[in-house]
Amino acid sequence: MSMKLFEEQYTAWIDGRLTGEELAAFEAQLERGLPNGVTKAQAEADRAAVRQLGVLLRGHYAEVPAPVLKNADFFNQQVLRQIEAETPPTAPPAATVIPWPFRRLVWGGLGSLGMAALLFVTLVLPQLHPGQYYAQILQTQTGDPSISAVAVHSEKENVTVLWIDGLDYVPAKKAKN
Amino acid sequence: MQPEDCGPSDDAQLVAQCQGGDRAAFDQLMTKYRNQVYATIYNLARNEEDAWDLAQETFLKAWRHIAQFRGQSKFSTWLHRIATNVTIDWARRKQIEGGMEFDDGVGLHEIEPGAATAPHSASLPHQNLQAHEIQVRIDNAMTHLSPEHRAVILLREVDGLHYEEIAESTSCTVGTVMSRLFYARKKLQTLLRDVYETL
Numbered sequence: 001m002s003m004k005l006f007e008e009q010y011t012a013w014i015d016g017r018l019t020g021e022e023l024a025a026f027e028a029q030l031e032r033g034l035p036n037g038v039t040k041a042q043a044e045a046d047r048a049a050v051r052q053l054g055v056l057l058r059g060h061y062a063e064v065p066a067p068v069l070k071n072a073d074f075f076n077q078q079v080l081r082q083i084e085a086e087t088p089p090t091a092p093p094a095a096t097v098i099p100w101p102f103r104r105l106v107w108g109g110l111g112s113l114g115m116a117a118l119l120f121v122t123l124v125l126p127q128l129h130p131g132q133y134y135a136q137i138l139q140t141q142t143g144d145p146s147i148s149a150v151a152v153h154s155e156k157e158n159v160t161v162l163w164i165d166g167l168d169y170v171p172a173k174k175a176k177n
Numbered sequence: 178m179q180p181e182d183c184g185p186s187d188d189a190q191l192v193a194q195c196q197g198g199d200r201a202a203f204d205q206l207m208t209k210y211r212n213q214v215y216a217t218i219y220n221l222a223r224n225e226e227d228a229w230d231l232a233q234e235t236f237l238k239a240w241r242h243i244a245q246f247r248g249q250s251k252f253s254t255w256l257h258r259i260a261t262n263v264t265i266d267w268a269r270r271k272q273i274e275g276g277m278e279f280d281d282g283v284g285l286h287e288i289e290p291g292a293a294t295a296p297h298s299a300s301l302p303h304q305n306l307q308a309h310e311i312q313v314r315i316d317n318a319m320t321h322l323s324p325e326h327r328a329v330i331l332l333r334e335v336d337g338l339h340y341e342e343i344a345e346s347t348s349c350t351v352g353t354v355m356s357r358l359f360y361a362r363k364k365l366q367t368l369l370r371d372v373y374e375t376l
Contacts, residue, residue, distance in 0.1 A: 008355040011362075015333075017340065049215070049370070050362050056335040056373040057365075060315045061220070061335045066181050069215040069232065070225070079236045082202055086241075087198075 006035060014047045188252040195243045203243070207236055208217040210253060214260045217248045220331055222323065223316065231267055250345060258346045259329050265347070268324035309371055318368040326361035329354055 012018045013026050030040040038046075069075055147166035153159070194202035206207045214235050221227040238259050246255055266274075319327055325347065332343045333354075 007359040008352050009357045012340075013342075014362075015358075027256060046304040046366075049366055049373070051367065052373040052376065053362060056311075056376060057315065057330070059376075060312060061331075064312065066212075067216050067225070067228070069211050069229070072208075073213060074336075076204055079207060079233055080204060082233070082237055083200060083203070083240050088366055113321070115268040118237065127196065165324045 010034075010043075013043075014050050189248060191244065192246060192252055194247070195240070196246075203236075203240055206252070210256055211236075213253070214256060217257060217260050218264050220335070221261070222325055223269070223320070227267070231264050232260070233264050234267075238263065254342070254345060258348060261332075261346050262348055265324040265328060272324075314369060314372055318365055321368060322361055322364060325349075326357050326364070329357040330361040330365065333358055 003022055009018065009022070009026055028136070029044055033039055034043060147164065149165070150163040152161045152163065154161075188206070191202045191206050192204070209254065211232065215232045217226055218231045218235070219225065222228045222231060235256070239256055242259075246252070319330075322330065328347055329343055332338045332346060333340075338346065340351045340354045344351045349357075
């Protein structure tokens with residue numbers, strides 16, 4: 001049995017922490033006498049002394065009033081101040097950055113909206129001016145379904161414009177005729 | 178000593194909030210455990226001002242390392258371990274700076290378990306020892322222990338902790354705890370035998 005192991009086992013024996021085979025082995029050793037020549041009777045007397053010492057210490061610390069932290073609120077305040085000093089300032093929130101591919105989409109979308117608004121203002125609004133009305137011709141008979149016709153009438157000008165869209169290109173030669 | 182009551186707040190919840198940087202939650206934990214931490218440190222340091230400073234250091238360390246607390250032990254145990262280690266480190270530094278010596282180099286060959294030990298200081302007759310004198314004797318004897326030995330003897334004999342709990346509190350093995358207890362007891366027996374034998 002090494003010296004260190006003896007100290008550990010002896011302490012465990014005093015505190016009643018040896019059990020089973022360990023306890024049996026240690027008590028057998030006590031019967032024979034410990035390595036340092038201590039007899040079983042001496043060891044048992046020592047165990048009783050250690051218990052007395054424990055009683056003395058517990059009594060002492062029980063009698064002494066438990067120390068209470070003075071200026072407790074100031075204590076917290078000091079610690080929190082120190083924590084604050086150690087905490088790096090939080091960075092301002094970074095500006096929202098839109099990745100380049102999405103930025104193109106955003107600009108594209110905005111551009112389309114702008115163009116639509118421009119067309120609405122220049123083409124549709126004038127047609128909705130009071131005194132004018134705009135009508136889509138619902139039924140036409142053509143050989144090509146892609147051809148559509150719109151009629152715009154102006155009371156002020158006393159004119160009706162029939163707008164036909166989707167007609168084939170007319171060669172300039174025929175147009176001259 | 179019981180922690181200060183601060184309502185039904187659950188430590189685990191407060192710790193989780195602290196881990197998210199919530200200082201108000203840490204303030205609550207401090208309020209709950211400050212007296213307990215202070216008492217632990219004071220019993221080791223035996224000085225109010227030092228104990229105040231060391232308790233602050235304990236809580237600062239706890240805040241700095243709160244992210245590493247995984248809840249494998251109770252928060253109070255973890256905090257107690259920090260307090261004990263902070264105080265032992267402080268005592269060691271003080272020992273080196275001030276040339277203090279803890280005369281606990283006691284070997285087994287020097288003190289036998291059953292040997293009659295005589296107090297170093299001149300002993301008064303047992304029956305004449307007054308309570309105050311006993312307290313002075315005990316306090317004086319404790320100062321002769323190294324910080325590590327003082328910690329284990331207080332945790333074991335006064336706080337009644339198990340070896341495993343002491344090992345966790347002092348960041349050492351159970352074997353080391355038992356070894357330290359062995360030598361701390363031998364030292365105190367040498368210094369206080371005349372006192373406890375009269376009780």
